[in-house]
Amino acid sequence: DAMVIQNPRYQVTQFGKPVTLSCSQTLNHNVMYWYQQKSSQAPKLLFHYYDKDFNNEADTPDNFQSRRPNTSFCFLDIRSPGLGDAAMYLCATSRAGDDYEQYFGPGTRLTVT
Amino acid sequence: AQSVTQLDSQVPVFEEAPVELRCNYSSSVSVYLFWYVQYPNQGLQLLLKYLSGSTLVKGINGFEAEFNKSQTSFHLRKPSVHISDTAEYFCVSTHGSSNTGKLIFGQGTTLQVKP
Numbered sequence: 349d350a351m352v353i354q355n356p357r358y359q360v361t362q363f364g365k366p367v368t369l370s371c372s373q374t375l376n377h378n379v380m381y382w383y384q385q386k387s388s389q390a391p392k393l394l395f396h397y398y399d400k401d402f403n404n405e406a407d408t409p410d411n412f413q414s415r416r417p418n419t420s421f422c423f424l425d426i427r428s429p430g431l432g433d434a435a436m437y438l439c440a441t442s443r444a445g446d447d448y449e450q451y452f453g454p455g456t457r458l459t460v461t
Numbered sequence: 462a463q464s465v466t467q468l469d470s471q472v473p474v475f476e477e478a479p480v481e482l483r484c485n486y487s488s489s490v491s492v493y494l495f496w497y498v499q500y501p502n503q504g505l506q507l508l509l510k511y512l513s514g515s516t517l518v519k520g521i522n523g524f525e526a527e528f529n530k531s532q533t534s535f536h537l538r539k540p541s542v543h544i545s546d547t548a549e550y551f552c553v554s555t556h557g558s559s560n561t562g563k564l565i566f567g568q569g570t571t572l573q574v575k576p
Contacts, residue, residue: 352504390551390566391505438504447512448493448555450564452504 352453369424371439380422383438467567482537484552494535495553
């Protein structure tokens with residue numbers, strides 16, 4: 349089945365130690381998104397790629413970066429994680445100009461110690 | 462500015478009872494509406510969507526929603542809930558002004574189904 353895959357599902361990192369979260373998709377969608385979701389809150393969009401074009405949200409901290417080496421893969425890099433960055437990170441995809449439905453991966457839960 | 466308000470943060474209900482999760486939206490442009498469900502430690506799964514056409518939308522797992530333009534509402538209903546419906550439900554909107562359709566989330570409603 350076509351899907352959005354996130355690895356790892358659970359990630360523990362130390363305060364200040366860079367960490368990378370991975371997302372891949374078999375849907376061949378041209379838009380990929382990264383969301384941060386803290387406990388009991390709605391997901392918050394960090395940034396998205398439309399093909400190779402990177403679109404950052406205005407309030408996304410510089411500590412968060414992203415790479416999209418090809419259509420299928422997208423990475424979230426947190427350069428110096430703080431305790432406040434502990435959250436669920438969700439990757440999603442969509443087909444631009446389609447019906448705006450986004451397809452979500454299962455998420456990576458990040459713990460910062 | 463576009464916004465979505467879910468009127469209940471928690472909805473407790475007994476198994477096999479009907480349920481309604483309420484959602485109001487505001488938008489000055491044509492709006493597309495979705496309900497997503499999130500089970501614990503999982504991503505979001507689409508229940509149903511309204512883009513245009515019939516105002517009564519049927520989704521997966523026996524859920525349905527009605528788009529009401531005059532009341533700017535998009536309430537989610539199920540006639541008989543199961544324990545397995547216990548989850549977080551998000552009402553979401555977007556508009557068609559861009560190809561990428563940025564999602565606007567409601568605050569979420571926790572549906573707790575009791576035996």
